[in-house]
Amino acid sequence: MGEMRVALVGIDGTGKTTVLRRLRERDSVRVVHAVRGHEDPDSPYAGLSAALAGASSAADEVGRVQLKVCVLYLQLCLFGPAERQAAADGRTVLADRHPLVDPLVYLPLFARAGRNTVPGTDVDAWWRRQDPDAARAVRDWLRTRTGDTDPWATGTEVLRWGTLPPHDLFETLARRFDVTLPDGVLLLDLPVSEALRRTRERARGGELHETAAFLSATRQRYDAVLDGLSRTHPDTAIRRLPCTGCSVDQLAAQVHDTVAAWSRASPA
Template sequence: MPDPVTTAPPADPNSARPAPDTTPAPPVRVALLGIDGSGKSTCARLLARRSPAARPHVVLSCLRPHENPGGPLGELSRHLDVLSAEADRLGSPDLKLAVLYLQMCTYGVAERFFTGQQTGAIITERHPLIDTLTYLPLYRRAIGAVVAPGRPAVLRRQLARMPAPAVQAALAWCQALARRTGGRAPRLDTLGEELVGLLTLPPEAMVSEFATRFAVTPPDVAILLDIDVTEALRRLRARDRRLEPHERADLLPLIRDGYDKALRTFTSVRVHRVRADHRPPHDVAAEVARLAGL
């Protein structure tokens, strides 16, 4: 006689449901771009004030991680800031570019650190990939005016006259970068010329090269704060500090055009242009927040 058919009890509908995913969504990464005087810093501060308490917005400096409260690499950043000012004082564009590169190599460390801090959005003034494509052509012109067969020796003499702790910190960072990439350590006396040599690469190849070097990826959203050069210069001259070498009437239009050209390479990035002159800062920040989905 066959066994009777056993009927299984009805399944509990709740037991079949997968457990809810409590992993927080990654922060949206927003890069604020624009020539000096366009209002990037002011906009970033206003966006940070609008952030929710549960998953706040974090504002990061692309170049100076010592300005990121609670972030990593603060001591190194202060030393690099010293070297950057020294390069300006000496009028050394190739050394300035070398230090700028080392500063940009700190950004990926800071971005990864704050990504793991229950952050809702990471807002950065500038972005290492986009700004490299924007500014590198200007440095090529400046470095071309000073480069000569004995130039590395000149840079070594300049470095020898700079504060030793800052130089030692920069050299240690070069060694750390070599360990990270498995390559050779950057040399401060030849790095600037090496970097402008990468301009021979196609734009997409340049992005790939610097993404590997900086250990970063493009932002999710790029906001270009567009401003008339005359208004930008008026704002810059009203500040209580000396102008940077590139903050000039003949160079700011080139930087403005450089951003337009660079952004065309980043096809995966949502790009928005926002007029930032002759408008209240709160209005600009509100438009940026809407466009970035903050």
């Protein structure tokens, strides 16, 4: 595969991380994880990413979307530097999710669920559920990115972005995360029932938003967002790959072949 930046997106359970791991091992592509950067062995931010993963799990346990979205924001802030580092050696870069695609899907949905704005004791409970050293790293990163250490205020502000018109939300995300759209976006598509079964089998357990209703709404949002991007950003290649009945090797081969075809068709 030639040099390209491509994002794999789709509802939880479609196998994005597993497919990308296979491609990295087999084809030596660079992989950047937008949310779980510590799953990249070359990530310079692995320690902070692992701390943020713990904070995300704590938000799931507390059950407050403001805290979940605050952590998501902090995780996505790591993507731009990681992508630029990965692209520096000229290899193809594949992203597990993308800060200019997935928030367009998720933030409007989260915003509808985040109407209760009173934190009560949940912020303190969230901090206590984290490892103390990891919590310090999260607090420092929150201060670096926002100038404050109030996760509820950050989560509330990010939820407000979800109420913006699509163009304004896109511009806000591009500015806040200092990223551009990739050359291509591949949507791994799977029926909600199968995706839900897979997510429930994960060793780390389910997340706050992993319900049938939410995954169904998310699947519909991906279609709407990608259709919108195809109209407003026609230079970004977009394709949907059905993954029902596909093995990891079969799906990895489809991703490989699609990216290779895009690379051959792109200007030199």
